[in-house]
Amino acid sequence: MDEQQLGWMAADRARQLAEAAQGVLAVAESARQLAVLARKAGWHSEALSIALFAADHPDLRRAGRPGAAVRGLLVQSASYTLARRGDRDGMRELTDEAAAIARELGGVTLLRDHGGGFSPLTVALHKISAENHAGDPLAALAAGHSISLKALPSIERRSRALSDIAVAYDRLGRRTDCVRTLLAAEQCAPQETHARPATKALISSLLVSGPTTTELRGLAARSGLLT
Secondary structure (H helix, E strand, O other): OOOHHHHHHHHHHHHHHHHHHOOHHHHHHHHHHHHHHHHHOOOHHHHHHHHHHHHOOHHHHOOHHHHHHHHHHHHHHHHHHHHHOOOHHHHHHHHHHHHHHHHHOOOOOEOOOOOOOEOHHHHHHHHHHHHHHHOOHHHHHHHHHOOOHHHOOOHHHHHHHHHHHHHHHHHOOOHHHHHHHHHHHHHHOHHHHHHOHHHHHHHHHHHHHOOOOHHHHHHHHHOOOOO
């Protein structure tokens, strides 16, 4: 819901509880959430440091396959931070590292209930958004076309993949494909599509950047962007 202050409070409490319980995976996940919040605040160096320090912690490296999967998620988080900073080469290097961890785990999805899952498929999903933010929408679109939406572990992930593919279409000037993909995301998970700040920002941009259609105006209205 893009409530930064509440996010910091929740993440800090999660960190305290995880450390008190000595839960290795929970401590690492709370670090990942703090890294996300730091990135959203524009503190890219801090976000990168939090994620990579947690990924390299000896306790996490001793936590077996679940620990490796959480490490992969932390590396992905660091990769996304580099994408937001415009470091395309760094982003791709860390994305490749996350993909290698996923392959070492045998290609299965781990942590379905912890961090949203980690597998080669979810690394590919991460790459769509990362390539978009690093400035290569063609690479983002290629990553999107490489995945099977039905194979993603949750409805939220499917909707998010479609929304990120829509961003790539928008940056390539393919307006009709962009709107069509947003409508598919809405059909998949309406509440996720209507509430996600990045998707709402894209819809708002479409309303003022060119001709509108009944479908686009309807989507905007359902997202609370038209009165």
